[in-house]
Amino acid sequence: MIAWSGRKKALMILAFIGPTLLGIIVFNIYPITYNSIISLTNRNQFHPNPDCSLKVINLIEPSCWPMFQESSGVSKPYSWQDPFVKNYSTLLGQLLSKVGSFALVQFMICFVPLIAAQQVNKYLDRQLTRPISGMVIWLLGLLITMIAFWFIGNKAIKTLQENSDFFVVVFRTILFVILTIPINYIVGLILALVLNTEYIKGRTFFRVAMIIPWAASTMFIIISLIWQFFFRDVGVINQVLSVFGINGPAWLQQPGLAFGVILLVNLWFSFPFCFTIILGGLQAIPADQYEAAEMDGATYSQQLTNITLPLLRPTVIPAIILSAIGAGGFQMFGTVWAITAGGPSRGAGVPGATEMVMIYAYKQVFQYNAYAKAGAFAVIVFIFLFIMTLYSLRITRITKGAYE
């Protein structure tokens, strides 16, 4: 019965991971394949049912399988899209034309200064003396990037967003991520710095209080509904404002304000996680580093920029990437769904002001029945997330090596 090696080992391994494998194939790989194939058809509200005479569709569609055949409806069946990749080209809009690709190149060029700044910093790190501090170079790079955006990037984004819901939604989601991640982590960092000191009284109480939103965050739908109540037209915030004689705005009806509310609620959900991660990182920094710095007469801000932040990097960067592509960042769904449901509306057929990637996909499937289009959308998003996941694993491995 011993099967650590040899012929029986393979059987043993299969017995151990078989159920997991089966589950993954049925509930993960099958949906991905299904989506990719459907994305090449014209399935929408006018063609909801499969055409079982097509071989591939016959294979993939459960209602085509012999044992379930009678359940299929009577309306017009869907079949291959004509031309084959039409869903993708509609989604990507002008990207596939000359103007679009030119705009994409322009958009990419805007980020060149940031990459240059990183390379310059890398080069300077290897030199014995540093003529300029790294922060200045980063700020310079950021400044040039912003100027480039002002002149080229803005126009490029507008060109890409023309006739393409995809780019509207994706750029909005990216904007959300680049706003929400720094906000969450900076709040978490300040909290962790304050609570890592010894002179603050009642640290245990504060730490528990800061973790409570995290404990509640798995029931995000209910909490989001409570937050929605705070920001209703006659909600708590406006009620409090009216006590002071201020007429509060309609928070969830104005695009900018609704976006801000989403950022705030996401901060509530996410900052405990950031705080905990950063606090763990802070406590792993050896105290003698600070003692040595103090001996040399370093001020608090010097200690912060030269010891604390660099030593926090290996803990924080993997966490940042994970939360950027996770449910609190790029794949944000529940909070937005409960608070604004993608609104406020900006007109019929146009994505609403807080409609992010996942909300858009959900609406395409369940409200407009545009399943093929949503499938194409899913495939593009999946490729992006797949690459990002592999990248985050790589980063984790690199930083882990640097840490040990």
Add this chain to the structure above:
Amino acid sequence: MSRRPKTLVLIFQYGFLLFMTFFSLYPLWFVILASGRSGQRLFTLKLVDMLIPTSFTFENYLTLLSGDKYPFTSWMRNSFMVAAITTIACMLIATSAAFAFSRFRFYGRSAGLILLLAIQAFPGVLSLVPVAQLLSAFGLYANLFGLVLAYVVGSLVFTTWLLKGYFDTIPIEIEEAAMIDGCGPIQSFFLIGLPMAKPALAVTALLAFMGGWGEYVFASVLIPAPDAKRTLMVGMYSLANTPSIPWGLFAAGAVMTIIPVMIVYLYFQRYLIGGLTLGGVKG
């Protein structure tokens, strides 16, 4: 860092801490207050009533639990059942897979682990339709067991990774010693692996339970009707989206949904952070 800072800095620090405490606690405190108010209004016109309870009744709780207006108790039972079965099934399946990934060396092991994680990147919202079609083909659509099946697989990858990370930290020497004495993989799994991984098992079970308890999207699509068959989250969402919203009842329901789970979660918090970092960061 141990120096005492200036008083002004100290005031700012305490001010920030108090502000953040208020920010993180007030929404929950507000719901508790509102659940004790009778009638439809969740807020009052008086500022004092928004901060401290001037009167508190359990009327809303009793109305909900009696189940006259809304099938709250059956929502709760459904949710509990779904979460509990998900947890048990997930533990059974994921522990063995994690053990295999941690202890055996076989072709495609590390590639398989990474592929698991990358496949998970497919947006769940979009795998809903194929999953729903598959479940309806097997007669499990609008059935709690179909939902459990979807949940189990949904949390498999995360659980497997977490447990695999923990199994990796258990020294293999114990098993090698047992191996020399003639212990096979199955015995080693049940007699050495599982007992030593108890803390990680507790954490994983808790996370799987919370995941099943709080999930909304799958539950809303896979259990369309009737009202009494829904889970808690879907029920509460529909309660908050009725034309004249019974806010008092909603608040009472929210308190009953959130607070018990939160207390358990806070109790396990320290194991949780340890388990998570063991599996994910250091793994």
